[in-house]
Amino acid sequence: QVQLVESGGGLVQAGGSLRLSCAASGRTFSCYVMGWFRQAPGKEREFVAAISASGSSTKYADSVKGRFTISRDNAQNTVYLQMNSLKPEDTAVYYCAAGPWSLTVVPGEYRYWGQGTQVTVSS
Numbered sequence: 010q011v012q013l014v015e016s017g018g019g020l021v022q023a024g025g026s027l028r029l030s031c032a033a034s035g036r037t038f039s040c041y042v043m044g045w046f047r048q049a050p051g052k053e054r055e056f057v058a059a060i061s062a063s064g065s066s067t068k069y070a071d072s073v074k075g076r077f078t079i080s081r082d083n084a085q086n087t088v089y090l091q092m093n094s095l096k097p098e099d100t101a102v103y104y105c106a107a108g109p110w111s112l113t114v115v116p117g118e119y120r121y122w123g124q125g126t127q128v129t130v131s132s
Contacts (some may be wrong), residue, residue, distance in 0.1 A: 010034045010040065010121075011033055011034060011037065011041065011107050011108075011120075012033065012035070012068070012121070012122055013029065013031050013032070013033050013107060013121055013123035014031065014033075014124070015029060015031050015103065015104065015124065015125060015126040016029070017030050017126060017129070018126030018127045018128045019030040019127075020129045021128075021129070021130055022094055022130070022131050023094050023095060023097055023104045023115040023130055023132050024045060024095065025090045025092060025130070026095065027128060028089060028090070029089065029090040029092065029103055030088075030089055030094070031045075031088045031089070031123055032085075032086060032087050032132045033087065033088070034086070034087075037042070038083060038086040039062060039063075039083040040100075041062055041107040041108055041109075042060070042062055042072045042107070042109045042110065042112060043059065043060050043079075043081060043105065043107050044056065044057075044058065044059040044060075044061055044105070044109075044113075044119055045057040045058045045059070045090045045103060045104070045105060045108075046077060046103070046104045046106060046116055046119075047101035047103045047128075048101055048102050048104070048125075049100060049101075049102075050092050054104070054116050055070065055124065056075055056114035056115075057069070057070055057077065057103070058070065058073065058077055058078075058090060059079065059112045059114070060080065060081050060088065064081050065079065067079055067113075068112040068114070070114070072098075074101075075125060076092065076093050076094045076095075076114070077092050077093070078091040078115070083110045092102070092128070095099065096128045096130060097132045098128050099100050099128060100128060100130050101127075101128060102126065102127050102128075103125060104121040104124075104125045105129050106119035106121065107119060107120065107121040107123055108120025108121050
């Protein structure tokens with residue numbers, strides 16, 4: 010069982026930056042692919058980024074490539090999402106997820122989810 014707790018969301022102006030953190034419980038954190046997803050009001054949950062268990066491989070949605078960076082610290086059981094050059098269309102609840110064995114963009118393939126953290130980007 011893995012429990013995930015996100016933090017770091019907030020209100021920021023367009024062009025600004027935020028860093029999200031996701032703290033995981035459990036001794037198996039380093040075995041899991043970790044992902045970030047987001048969901049805006051009235052829209053489906055969408056993939057943002059994923060990182061392999063070792064941290065050596067990453068995958069990004071085209072909409073965030075070059076602006077967002079996913080990283081992890083297995084010693085601290087934490088995964089991060091550095092978000093730069095934020096746009097109003099990045100406004101959403103951001104979720105951390107864990108579980109699959111590959112860098113998948115499919116939400117259903119992630120076993121564990123956090124409660125989400127709100128990111129609001131004003132224009």
